[in-house]
Amino acid sequence: MPLPKDTYLEFSLTARRTPGLARNIRRFWAAACSHGQGGIVTTEFKSRSRWSCYTRRPSQARRLLKLFGQNPLRGVTAEIRRLDAGDWRDRWLHYFRPMRFGRDFMVLPDWQKKIPPAAKHCRILRLDPAGAFGSGAHETTRLMIRMLDSLKGRIGSFLDVGTGSGILAVAAALQGAREVWGIDLDPVSVRAAKKNLKLNGIQKGKIVCADIARLPVRKKFDLVAANFISADLITHQAKIAALTAPGGYLAVSGISRRNVPDFLKRFQPAGLRLRKRFPGRSWAGFLYFKGPDYRISTRRCV
Incomplete structure (x- = not known):
């Protein structure tokens, strides 16, 4: 079912920062991009990092979740969230510098x-x-x-x-x-x-x-x-x-x-x-x- 206008899905990976984590995350996103996904937004918290991408295609979000299930990363959590127009706009307002x-x-x-x-x-x-x-x-x-x-x-x-x-x-x-x-x-x-x-x-x-x-x-x-x-x-x-x-x-x-x-x-x-x-x-x-x-x-x- 198509999403309502100006509604997006956020696929994100979240983890505590540890040695070697960034390298493993880059490998995952490189594989994801070979499956047609680009545009990764990185958010840094006090001790954690989140890597997110956004799509209007539910099939694309499910494909990324399946890809993560096939290549799980220790200590990394994957999730899909629905962002309505206000949520989406607020994210860019907060993180785009x-x-x-x-x-x-x-x-x-x-x-x-x-x-x-x-x-x-x-x-x-x-x-x-x-x-x-x-x-x-x-x-x-x-x-x-x-x-x-x-x-x-x-x-x-x-x-x-x-x-x-x-x-x-x-x-x-x-x-x-x-x-x-x-x-x-x-x-x-x-x-x-x-x-x-x-x-x-x-x-x-x-x-x-x-x-x-x-x-x-x-x-x-x-x-x-x-x-x-x-x-x-x-x-x-x-x-x-x-x-x-x-x-x-x-x-x-x-x-x-x-x-x-x-x-x-x-x-x-x-x-x-x-x-x-x-x-x-x-x-x-x-x-x-x-x-x-x-x-x-x-x-x-x-």
Whole structure:
């Protein structure tokens, strides 16, 4: 049965902090993310820690609980809680704090009006996640901003596939992209992304609710960003490559470091070559380039 509007399920792991705990927790979440889950929120208490993720799909929450049952961790408690709109909003109000994002930005929650001293030399990026993935805290999102930083000043048009909160579209626009697009399957994410573009005064953005598998290729972009799990990147590689303009770039993240060898073997989109690797602690990102002569070389191969 689908959940009411603006209602979420929280799947969380809670435990007392002990030596080796963080490593074991990271292993569990790496396995969970290979099953399609991302966006982990860590909460520190006096002597305990809680790792949470949020979903609107009961089947996803049950899958995570089953996965934990198959790989139990000593001293760790797993639970699923239902969060109604007020509970969800209160969680973000309490735990979402200002943070540096890439070289240029300080992400500030929309409800925090006071600019912290640490933001003195940063560009302010206002954000209200509103239930969407992409607060800027997750390592996969931070890898994406590193790739965006590396192309600063060279991007005219930008597409974010699976835009979530729209944080990357906002960053691209603030860095000078003349046109930014975002697509997402989740209507909650689409509403959040539209709101965040507006919060940052961006009028040139377009956010649509769409499935990448069914999206017609009517326009190509200087930079296409895709931050989702390896299996989905591999499945949709032809489409995201087709959306990348000749002379443009494709940035991908969401690849667990243990999956990198298999990913690089299977992710070989036509016309693109790997330009640079962006390793993280638990995740990896890759920047690809599509040569300006791609159409000619394709025609010769036919």
